[in-house]
Each structure stands twice: as C-alpha cells, then as structure tokens.
Amino acid sequence: MMPIFDIAIIGGGIMGCGTALRLAEGGMRAIILEQGDIGQGASGVNAGTLSMQIKRVKLMPYAIRGHEEWQHMGDAVGFHKTGGYTLAFNDREAELLHERMKMKKEAGANISFVSPKQLNEKEPHLAKKVIAVSYCPDDGYANSSLTGQYYRKKIDEKGINFIEAFKVTNIRSVSDGYEIASGDRAVVASRILIACGGWSKHITAMLGVDLPIRARINTVSVTERAPQLVSSVIGHATGLLTMKQKENGTILIGGGWQGKGRPEEGRGQVSVDSLVPNLQLAKFVLPALSNIRIVRSWTGFEANVPDFYPLAGALPNRDNAFILGCVRGGFTIGPYISKLMGDYILGKEPEMPLFDPGRKMEEGKLI
C-alpha cells in the first residue's frame, strides 16, 4: 500500500506540475498521476506562441506574469522574445485589429500600430498585401516540445512523486480523502486536483460533478528546415494563424484550425478540410512557404467552458477537491496561474483572483 499523500494531482502538464511545485514549496506532499508522459498532452504539442496580442483582455494581467515566468525559465524551454506582428489584409480585419488591440493595450499589453512599410523592412518575405499591422515587442515563443523535459526535471529535483502511464479509471471517496485507481493500482490522497485539460470533464464526472467543459482540437504543423524567412512571431487579425521560424529553420504553423476526435478516444486527428486552408493562409502570408515541405501535422486538445474563462478553484459540492484548467492562452498563463492555484490550496490568499468553477457561465461571444 502506498502512503497517503496530501494531494493527488491528475494531469502532469504545465498546470499540474506548476501547482505541484508551488505546493512543495509550501510543504505539501503531492503525487502527480499522468495518463501518458509528463508534459506530452496539450502542454507539449501546442504551437508555443507567447503572444500578448492573442490573449483575452481580462486575462492580460495573468498573461503578462506568465510571460515573465517563461522568460525566467529561459533556454531550458527554448524561450525566445522575438517581437510579434499581427496582420490585417482587408478593411474588416483592420477594423477588428484596431478595436481589439486598443482594448488589449488598455489592459496592459505593450501593443502599438506600425505601418505596412515598417513591417516590410523588418520582415521582407511576408506578403505585401497587408493594410494594417499591430506590434508587440514582448511577443515570442517557447519550444513546447521541451515542456515535458523541463517539468520532469523540476519535479524530480523537488522530490515530487509522479506516475506516468497512469490512466485514471475510477475515483472514490474514502475516510482519508480520495482513492484514485488506474486498473488495479490505486493511490490515496487527502485532496485532489484535477488538471488534465481536455480530459477534465471525464475525470470530474467520476466525482459526480458535471462541468460544461468542451474541447477544441487545435491543429499545428511544422515544416522541414528552411532558410531564414521570418524572425518575428506572425499572427492574423482573426487569430486564425500563428507562425514562427525556430532557430533550426523549421517553421511552426498554428492558428486553432479544428481537427477531429474526442479526448476520451485518444489524441485527436488532423482533418484535411481544415489543415489545407490553415496552410493556404500561411502561404498567403508567407509566399515562400509554397515549396517548403510540411513534415508533420498534429492536434492537441484545448479545453474551455462556455464563457471562455478559466476553471481555477474549489470543485463545487465536493470537499478538498480542486480543478485548474480551461485557461484560454494556457501555455502562456499556466506557469503563473498554477502558482496562484498552489497558494489557494495551501490556504493562502492568491496574488490575483482565481475563477470559481461553480460560477454561472454564459456563452462567450464569438465575433
């Protein structure tokens, strides 16, 4: 029989590992239970964009602090501050860009507008059809592939227990807290934190809690190594493109185009009907892409709730049970909000407010 832990954290991504590290600082004994490998879910397969220009207005203060965390992690996670441009190609997009960036700037992001000419001087390979451009010098990226390696090393250094290939099959209340089982293996802990992204709905249901969690299935593609074509992170006014070229020459293309599948069924599948327009848009923006080969396309699940704000706090109707997830921009914000979550579980007042999972949620507006 394994010892009883202070807390079992389901999900070994940025949220779960980040919280575990904070809890360890506070003296709490955590065990991380991960269905696959540490940091290989959404944390490890997203496009790695750290852009203030694609963060939600209300989450901007969290994003700014999250960005600082990534900067601090530095080379170990492949952090690069390159500056980022968001492009508009027609009047509708230009209007959208102005309206949105103004609000984001007011929320604290260091965003300004530059002329297409200035963009052209900095990024001569981009399409010349741009009519409006916003710029943020803080934007950049990290290498999401290194998330697992980074966090595994950190939790190992702190002596935090973790079990990989532990796919939770059942959770039940016991006198000391919760017993979490994976087949015939089981772990007992006084508290439980659900931090498994797209899989959270399925896990909270095991505790009899029904949360309106849904999963988006974001597609990301990478090219073979190419000559230097872009040096900044490039976005599109609609948010439907992110593009960056890494030091090794490969170009990463994202933008939230939707694949297929459900978290319960595996890792999701790339759908050609959304991959092709995603790549066409990338080529429109960077014409030189046309003859560079795509080496791999994949999908990752991004969980959300109807109001598109995080679930971060105590699980409704259960004692000693918590949830952290559904953070839009979770890669950027994760290292910070997980600290807040750790403080909350330790009974401290977090530096910034969390987001009550039991709140009433209205459908967020898609413009």
Add this chain to the structure above:
Amino acid sequence: MFDAIVIGAGPAGANAAILLSENGLKTALIDEQRDAGGQVWRAKSESILEASITDAGEQGDALRDRLKSSNVITKFNCRVWHIERLENGHWLLSVVGGVEKKLITKALIIATGAQERVIPVPGWTLPGVFGLAGATAIFKEHMMAPKRRTIVAGNGPLLFYVASETLSLGGRVSAVISINSRTDWLKSLPAMLSNPSLIWQGLKWIFTLNKNRIPIYWQHAVKSVEGENMVDGVTICKVDQNWAPVEGTDQYIHGENLCYGQGLMPAVEATHLAGADHHYDEKLGGWVPTIDQWGRTSVAGLYACGDNAGIYGALAAPIRGSLAAQAVCEDAGINIDRKAEIKKLKVAIKFGLAATALTIPRSGLEALITGETEVCRCEGITRQEIDFEIKTGAQSPNAIKSGTRCGMGPCGGRYCMDSVALITQHRTKKSREEIGLPTARPPLRPVTIDDISDDLDYDDLPIPGVSPL
C-alpha cells in the same frame, strides 16, 4: 467514390485489387512507383526492357498484364499522405501526384509492404552505404551493380541474394558478413524445406559465392564503417549468441560500398494512422496491425495484407491479397469462396517465417550502437543523447522525441524509432509493447503546400468565428 481502394501495388495489393474488380467492385489501386510489382516484383526501367528475363521479373510481368486487362483503376506515381475515417465509415484519402487530391472509398486495403531495419553503427551515414533491400531495388529496376568493391553485411537470406546478384551483374564483392551463424541457418532449414525451389535458389547463391572465393564471415557484425568522405572499408567483429560484439576480435575489410541491413519490418504507418490496433510480434518482424486470418483490422472497413501485416514474404503475399479481397467482398455482401487459399497460406508462411526468424534482433545488438553513433540522421542525434534522455526519465518514444528532436526530421522517425525502442528496451527493461509506437500523424511522407492545395482566393478562405475578447 470507390467501393474499394488498395494502397500498395505489390504482389499482395495488386492481387487483391484484381480480385475485387473481378467481383464487380469499383476498385482503385494506388502506388508511389511508376508501375505495379512492389519491391519484389519491381518493374524494370524502360531503358533496359530488352535485358534478360528473371524469375521475379516474369512473375511481375504476369501480374502487370493481369492488372492491365482488369477493370482496376490504377493510380501510379501517386502518394497517399493522409487517411481519415469519415463519420459514415467511409475513408477519405488525401493524395498527391494524381489528378484528384482526395479519394473516397467504402473499403480500404493497406498493402504497403515492408521497410528495412538498419542498426546504426559509427559511420553508417557515409556515402557508399546502401540498404540490402535498397540494393535489390536497384538490381531489379536497373540491372546494375556498383563497379567498386562491395561489402555485404547483415542478416537473413537477403544477404546472400545481394552478394550473388552483385557478382552476376558484373560487380565485385569483398566479403559477406553474416551475423547469423551457420547453426542459425541449419536450424531454419527444416521449415525452409517447405519451399524446395527457394532452397535450391539459396544454394545457387552460396555456390556462386564459393566459386568466386568470396569470404563469408559467419557470426560477425559490422562494428563501424570507415572512411573520410565515403566508405573505404569496415571494421567487423565476432558476435556472441546474443549478437553482442566480442572484445578483441576486430578485423578490417576493404571495400568502397557497403550493402547493409538487418531484416525487414512491417511498414505500419498507414494502418497506424488509420487508427487500427497494433501489437508487437518479433516473429512477424515487429509491430503489426492486429488482424483476423483474412486481414480484417480492428476498424470496420479497414484491411491489411502483405508484409505490412507481418513479414511472411513474397510467396505468401498474393495469397494474403486474395484473402483480404475475400473479406472485403464478404463484408460487402458478395460471396466468393477462396477458403482453399488459407491452406496454401499455411504452407507459404513457413518459409517466410523461417526467413524472418533469422532477422529477429537479439539483446546484444544494441551494444553495436556506440555512444557517438548518430541514431537519427535527419537531426544528427547520437545514442549518448538518447541514453541521457532515458536516464533522466523519458520512457516512451514520444517523450524521447520531444526532448531530443530524434525522429522529428523529414523521415518522420521511420529510420530511427526502431533503434530508439531497442535502446529504450535495453535501458528500461520494458517490453516493446510497453514502450509502444510513437503517435502516427500525417503527412505519411513530406508534402509541400503547393502539392496539396490549389491557389487561394483570399476571400474564399473559410474563416470561422474569431476567438472571444
């Protein structure tokens, strides 16, 4: 919309396609080569059509003739890069090189054959190193052998075929380095006797080697490939029962080409991408889709036949094609009785399994991959880097890939992931099944954006609602 599409026009796939169309199913056959025949019955290049006729060539020509007179719609020089199962159970294939970019079918047969297993050793990436199977492709298509001296090394029957064929085509052979011992071969003889003609062929190969006084080093392996900018020789050593190198037995052998391979593995990327269950069976060459005796996979409407469903070899392939075609027909409500084929298959696989048994990697093999050996040639990742990643906690191919970039290059891990699993197995003592396969993702082969899409009219771009503020 097709009733059936077969991917791979080797003996298994082409035979399946012919049978399906004979039974009235609208069938397409896709292959990336310019004609049917696969690797084993590969078509000769047009420039040497007059060249002498070989057994394999004859069988291949017969198959190509049958195909031409059938109603099968062939799509050659055509490559499938993505496979998706639609909600109605049909299959959507994304292809390049054809007229259409998308094909839809009710049933999908995957007959993508085998790929070569190459154990990396220092110097294996030097120009002048070929795969054993790769060399056979050149022989069959161009009937040419390198003029410089060739060293032939590895395991299984292919070794002796490549050496003898090199001689027959006017090339020179320095030596044959067989990791199998004579005893390994003797043990496999009873099973191989199921096919006397192939045994006879094998004896002819050995006879050719003896006649030309080509030294055969039994139970020896290539330890490193030597040379500055290209191969000028190999260092070989004796190996023990587990194929681990024996200290102090090094010898240098001179030669400017090395044909090198350790057997064949099923090419399972397509069935894996299509979502079929797979399991590891070393007797079948490695990871295979889990199929019934006809070739039905775990996913309805998806079938597998030929070496990609287990290395049974060329003899079994056409029979397996027939069986898969029968399953497709049966599932479509058409009855054809080819149960007799099952019996034929049982005989045919004996030889193939015995040949595959000679190539099953043994536990000592990983010791040939030294620390400085480049395991992932696309990204230049060495064994040391992989060892370190495992030592610091990575336990799966996905985790090793993410941490090191091993397998992230243009080959998509096709050439290195088996070695990575071999190393992981050695370090973690986990079974190959526990270690698992890396996630299958498109494209099956790299494609450019121009390959897969037409020019874009910006206003036609399907832009969904933008993200919330």
